[in-house]
Structure formats: structure tokens, C-alpha cells
Amino acid sequence: MNTVRRHFLQYFSGAALAFLLVTTHLPASGGTPLSKPLKVVTTTAMLADAVQHVGGARVEVTALMGAGVDPHLYRQTHADVTRLKRADLVIYHGLHLEAQLASLMQDLARHKPVVALAEALPRQALLADEDHPEFYDPHVWMDPSLWQEVVLAARDTLIDQDPAGRQVYTARAATYINEINTANTRITTLLHSIPAPDRVLVTAHDAFRYFGRAYGYEVLSIQGISTESEASLHQIEQLVDTLVQRRIPAVFVESSVPEQHVRALTEGARARHHHLIIGGELYSDAMGRPGTPEGTYIGMIEHNARTISQALSRS
Incomplete structure (x- = not known):
């Protein structure tokens, strides 16, 4: 056995x-x-x-x-x-x-x-x-x-x-x-092309902590590890404060998590005169459709790395 x-x-x-x-x-x-x-x-x-x-x-x-x-x-x-x-x-x-x-x-x-x-x-x-x-x-x-x-x-x-x-x-x-x-x-080279101070990943729920540890990224999220938990208005406001104060340029939606909380971040930042973009969609708890590159594990991880590096490189 x-x-x-x-x-x-x-x-x-x-x-x-x-x-x-x-x-x-x-x-x-x-x-x-x-x-x-x-x-x-x-x-x-x-x-x-x-x-x-x-x-x-x-x-x-x-x-x-x-x-x-x-x-x-x-x-x-x-x-x-x-x-x-x-x-x-x-x-x-x-x-x-x-x-x-x-x-x-x-x-x-x-x-x-x-x-x-x-x-x-x-x-x-x-x-x-x-x-x-x-x-x-x-x-x-x-x-x-x-x-x-x-x-x-x-x-x-x-x-x-x-x-x-x-x-x-x-x-x-x-x-x-x-x-x-x-x-x-390939992924490490791509992600490390972002200067260390700019390596901040903001997502809907806390699915990227292992990613952050592996590639040297700070990870911020609205919800906890499980999407069973509901984000409070106070949590969203606290994160908006952080994004505005640190002038973080981009946040990311996830394919398996509703977008409303992430969009609340962009709206809250806009109200405080900070331009915050949605940098793209990441695959966190599910892969892409079968038959697409993102429908494989390697394709999914490489898609995430490209999306993150492209969004943060525009900052």
C-alpha cells in the first residue's frame, strides 16, 4: 500500500x-x-x-x-x-x-x-x-x-x-x-520582470498565498481562503484604503468567483480619485474550458502569470 x-x-x-x-x-x-x-x-x-x-x-x-x-x-x-x-x-x-x-x-x-x-x-x-x-x-x-x-x-x-x-x-x-x-x-522569469516593490497581487479571495510565497508577491484579498465567507463592507473599505494609499494600479477578478466585490474596489478607489483597473481574469479554483490552453494545469498557471505581469507592468 x-x-x-x-x-x-x-x-x-x-x-x-x-x-x-x-x-x-x-x-x-x-x-x-x-x-x-x-x-x-x-x-x-x-x-x-x-x-x-x-x-x-x-x-x-x-x-x-x-x-x-x-x-x-x-x-x-x-x-x-x-x-x-x-x-x-x-x-x-x-x-x-x-x-x-x-x-x-x-x-x-x-x-x-x-x-x-x-x-x-x-x-x-x-x-x-x-x-x-x-x-x-x-x-x-x-x-x-x-x-x-x-x-x-x-x-x-x-x-x-x-x-x-x-x-x-x-x-x-x-x-x-x-x-x-x-x-x-518561464513563469518565474515573467513574474520577476516586475520590480519587487510592484509585486502586489489583489484578488477576490485568498487563493494565491502559495503563489505569493513561490514568486515573491504580496497577496491581498477581499475574502478569506474559502468563498463560503462573506466579505463585509468594512473589509472592502479597509482594502480600498490600502489600495489608494499605496497607489496600487490593478486588481484581478477570478473565473470561479463573482466579480461584484472586486468592482466595488475599483468604484471605491475612483471615488477617492485613484485610477484602479481590473487587470484581467485569473484562474484560481477552476481551470478554463476543456480544449483551450487554460483548460490544462500548465496553461492555466501560465495564463495567470502573463495576465498579472502584463497588468502590473503598465503601472
Whole structure:
């Protein structure tokens, strides 16, 4: 058994869902050579991207959450439950990202392999939630060096379920990690083209702390780590004060978070005679549409770096 932690949060599901799962026989995949691809269902598209890169033709991957979907607030549909019932392996992020799916993951884990890949990360590499220190910031994909560890956890999980594919999974994971490293070199060069005093990233919610740590950016946000929290008028006014006093030139909207709070910042700054622009849309909790560059992990991260550097370079 590999060292990836199975993270089962202590919640209870509704009786109907429990009955549906318990009355269906759902055996785990064995280690024999596969006669057909291993059916893997992930929660987020970022996880699906990692598993597909590692698994290749040996896996058939489906993500529950598509472009623009907020994982903090997502609740399963009947179609999701059907997909999960039919899966050989279920992969979720963990670290309390998919808070609304906790009881569902616990129920599924009684019948099949359910793995939280981000739980494999060493705790010393994680950032605590400033508002809730008992939780960790789950947005680890914002730092490619941390995301590589999640890719390795995906590799180990697939090997655990399909030992005959070890050589394939190991080789493909190594290739993908090299691609991430190459992209990270480009991203670092681009982001470091902004003078250090101007490296300030302002977003709707606090999804970019790992990004800030990795690339030397100060990160300011309206909401906390989870979009479940509501921003108060006082928080918005405080942030407007900071933006005006420091003459910060740009703020950014996110593809999976409503824009109204960010637009409130620009309006508040305008009322104080400070020209504050929306520098563009960033991908925080969800990737772009499938088939686009931003519909891949590397494309998403590179898009963010280009958008940030272009907006801040105009200051």
C-alpha cells in the first residue's frame, strides 16, 4: 500500500445517499493487468489533468467540476453520484477544499478506494488558514513545486490500484514533472520582470498565498481562503484604503468567483480619485474550458502569470 493518506472527514451523509451506496456492490480494482482502462473520477479538473497525464491510456478520467465551478461551495448532483458509483477509483483534493462533499467521500470510502491527494503533502510545506488555524490553505496548485508532489501522489495511487502499470505511471509522471518544471522556469522569469516593490497581487479571495510565497508577491484579498465567507463592507473599505494609499494600479477578478466585490474596489478607489483597473481574469479554483490552453494545469498557471505581469507592468 502506498503512503498516500486516505482522508476521511468526520461527517454523516443523508440516509438516501447511504442507502444508494450500500445497496450497490462496489469492489476495488485489483492489481492484475487491466483489460480496460481504470475508471477514475476526480472532483476538480486540476486533479483530472494530473491523473490523465500520469495514467495515459491506462485510465479513463472524469472530473465532477468543470470551468468556472467553485469547489468550496460545490454539492453533488444525482449524475455525480452515478459517476462515482461506476468508478474504480475516486480522487479528491482534501485539505477541506471540497467541504460540501465530505460526507459523500466518507460514504464512498466504505465501498471503494477514495484518496485525497493533497493530504500526501508534508504539513511543514503547507500554510495555515489565518482565520481557522486548525485547517490548511488548500490552494497548493498555485505553486508548481508543490503540485509536483500531488502528481507523485497520483502516480503512487495509480500504482497501488494497478501494479502492472508501475513502469508506465512512473515514466509518465517523470515526463510530466519535467514539463511543469520547464513551465515554472518561464513563469518565474515573467513574474520577476516586475520590480519587487510592484509585486502586489489583489484578488477576490485568498487563493494565491502559495503563489505569493513561490514568486515573491504580496497577496491581498477581499475574502478569506474559502468563498463560503462573506466579505463585509468594512473589509472592502479597509482594502480600498490600502489600495489608494499605496497607489496600487490593478486588481484581478477570478473565473470561479463573482466579480461584484472586486468592482466595488475599483468604484471605491475612483471615488477617492485613484485610477484602479481590473487587470484581467485569473484562474484560481477552476481551470478554463476543456480544449483551450487554460483548460490544462500548465496553461492555466501560465495564463495567470502573463495576465498579472502584463497588468502590473503598465503601472
